[in-house]
Amino acid sequence: MVTRSSWALLAAVAVVAAGCTTTEPDRAGGRGLQKVTMLEIAQPDQAAPAQVQAYAAEVNTQSHGSLRLHFNDAWRQGEIGFEKNTLEDVTRRRVPGAWVGVRSLDLIGVTSFQPLLAPLLVDSHDVQDRIFSEGIPLEMARGLEGHGLVSVAVLPGPMRKVLGVRRPFREPVDFWGADLGVQGGDIPEATAKALGATFTRMTSGVTLAGLDAYEQQVDSIFGRFYGLEAKYVTANVNLWPAAMTVVLNEAVYRELTDAQREVLRTAATTAIPEALDAARTEDVSAVAKLCGQGVAFPASSDLQLAALRKAVQPVYDEIAAGDPGSAGMLDRLANLKADVAAGPDLSACPTPAAGSGRGSFPEGTYEMVLDNDARWQCPGGPRQGTPGRRSWFSLEVGGGQVTIRQRVDSQTAPKEVAYNGVYSRLHDHVRINSLDAKWSFDGTELRLSDMTGGSCGDTVIWTTKPWVRRADSAQPGASVVPDGTYETVLSPGDRHLCDGQLGEYLLNRELFVPEDHPRTWYLNFTLDGGVVTEHESEVSRTAIARMGWVGSYRVHGNTFELTDLRSTANYPAGTDRRGPMTATFTFVGKTLTLKPVGSWRCESRVLWTRHPWTLVKRAP
Structure with a gap:
């Protein structure tokens, strides 16, 4: 026999088409059980991003x-077409819903979000904040009508940037012929x-x-x-924001109650402030982590950004030609951006504290x-040395390598x-094999701190006490070469020093200058965290200079080394490469002198x- 209370319990545990339904104590204050509807949401990663979690x-x-x-994790993971396939799964009701990047919606014919993704248009979180505060993405979401899907939320995302594998990508010429992952x-x-990629x-x-190169957000990098x-x-x-949307199968959405649909709509608005904060935080915190891995963040100049914007105008x-409303939306977003008056967000490594390396x-x-x-x-050792006694250590740093030698228990014990290992540095961090630490040097004492990547024993030896440099060990000329911009001038006579030598033509290539100009060459180069860029002008020191060379550099001892230099001035760009080129150097006051080795x-000499x-x- 089925009683009235039995029918109530059966209703509470019924399965609805939108997802599974279960029962729990009533959290709204009632004494009985409440029906809980679970919407299964496919997502491609092991954990949903903070923005989607805020919405949930x-x-x-x-x-x-x-x-x-x-969330159903790792959905379609490993598939190149994972986003399109996921959207098709939702459309065919293989899964009730999913979250995807809005960048993927045009793969199923939805183009209403394309203005939001116009390259270099929404290039700051301030602009993205304004767009979301005015509800524009929800207007774009109406474009899913007729595709078997309903967008229940559109959420802001971090900025998609350009990751250069072997060189930075700062202007159109850097992309010519390159293979860009997308x-x-x-x-x-x-x-x-x-x-041109x-x-x-x-x-x-x-x-x-x-x-x-790869277009990707820094947290994923x-x-x-x-x-x-x-x-x-x-x-x-910042190419475009990695905005995302939570979509449901249209039939699943219709099967929800009016109250449930209202909850989804309301949450899509109330989650935005936290989602915006999450997007900003993600970009900032991930940059600091990448800096610790030795990743450099060179910036494009205003002229280079202008050249990029011109290049992507097609x-x-x-976008404007593909959808009746897209041209107007592009203008609307451009006007909104002008009203916000914010430049592109700039990612930068944390500024070292005073006294840092x-x-x-x-x-x-x-x-x-x-x-x-x-x-x-x-714990777990190795516990070398006799407790209560001391050990003596020496640290040799030179030529990109480090060696620690020790005498255990006595200064006369055998040196072991x-x-x-090998080391590399980025601003106030040094990486030694798998170890990463902050460093500072006051001219006598080398201090390392905040070490990661090693054992407890590594940390104790490297960071417990400062390392004192022996007075007789400093190498002549081994002063620090500060990051920053350096200038020099080549005279017309200098530019003819290589005339007649096979393949040596770059010093006299024709640039746009008046015929009666003396053809003095004003040069500058910038050192920035391991990246060197050289610019040239035949007009004046203050005139707009064109980039001549870009590559990498390192300093060890009294040696300055240029590697993987690539010419951006000859055609086709990037085909003329130089390096490694090694020079000894002195840096006195503000003068850097290089002597080739x-x-x-x-021409390079x-x-x-x-x-x-x-x-x-000087770099900040």
């Missing part, structure tokens, strides 16, 4: 726990083509093998360990004495190698070492 939390709050989102729909592909569609978490393969993220080239033309890592031989008791504090081509360089602007 708002749905739970607004419904008093009676309507919830349940995700999403038509806009990333069209952008790659407009910049080929493109490769990427799945989530794939390696960078074969790529020159860090999370996928791309910072260990690629070392350049252009600081202020993408705007395609700057320039080259100081080479020489250092000494340190350590109580053995400190080493015995590490305790550690050796080994074989240099004549004249350009880089003919005259001293003057530091005119």
Whole structure:
């Protein structure tokens, strides 16, 4: 026999088409059980992004726990077309809903979001905030009508940037002939083509093998360990925001009650402030982490940004021509951006505190004495030395390598190698094999702190006490070379020093100057966290200069080394490469003098070492 209370219980545990339904104590204050509807949401990663989680939390709050989102992780993971396939799964009701990047919607014929993705248009969080505060993305979401889907929420995302594998990408010439990895729909592909690049569609978490660059957000660059393969993220080239949408199958949405649909709509608005904060926080925190991996964040100049915007104009033309409302929406967003008056967001490594390491890592031989008791504090050992006694250490830094030698218990004990490896530095961080630490040097004492990547024993030896440089170990000329901008001038006579030599033509290539101009060449180069860029002008020091060379540099001891230099001035761009080129240097006051070592081509010798360089602007 079925009683009235039995019927109530059966109704409470019924399964509805929108998802599964279960029962829980009534969180709204009632004494009985309440029906809880769970909407299954497919998502491609192991965890939903903070913005989507904020929306899910708002749905739970607004419904008093009676309507919830349940994430089905790693949906279509590893598939190149994972977003399109996921959308088709929702349309065919293989899963009730999903979250996807709005960049993928044009793969199923929805183009209403394309203006939001116009390259370099929405290039700051301030502009994105304004767009969402005015409800514009929800207007765009109406474009899903007729496609079997309902967008219940549109959420802001981090900025998609350009990750350079072997070099920075700051102006159109950098993209010519490059292979750019992309995700999403038509806009990333069209952008790659407009910049003269080929493109490769990427799945989530794939390696960078074969790529020159990848459009990606910084949090994913860090999370996928791309910072260990690629070392350049252009600081202020923000292609578009990685906005996202939560979509439901249209039939599933219709089967929800009016109250449940209202909860989904309300949560889509109330979740926006937290989602905006999450997008900003994601970009800032991930940058700091990448800096710790040695990734550099060189910025494009205003002229380079203008050139990029001009190059991608065909993408705007395609967007405007593809949808009746897109041209007007592009104008609306452009006017809104002008009203906000915010420049592109600039990613930068945290500024080191006063006294932190700057320039080259100081080479020489250092000494340190350590109580053995400190080493015995590490659980699991190795517990070297006799408790209550001391051990003597020396640290040799030179030529990109480090070696620690130790004498255990006595200064007369045999000297043993305790550690050796290679190092690289970025501003106030040094990486030694797998170890990463902050460093500072006051001219005598080298201090390391905040070490990660090693054992307790590594941390004790490296960071417990300062390393004191021996007075006789400093190498002549081994001063720090500050990051910043340096200038020099080549005379007309200097530019003829390589005349007649085979292949030496760059010093006298024709630029647009008056015929009676004396053809003096004003040069400058900028050192920025391992990246060097050189510019040239035949007009004046203050005239707009064109980029001549871009590459990498490093300083070790009294040696300055240029590597992987690539000419951006000859045609086809990038085909003329130089390096490595090594020079000894002195840096006194503001004057940097380079003296070539080994074989240099004549032009390179004249350009880089003919005259001293003057530091005119030190990096902040």
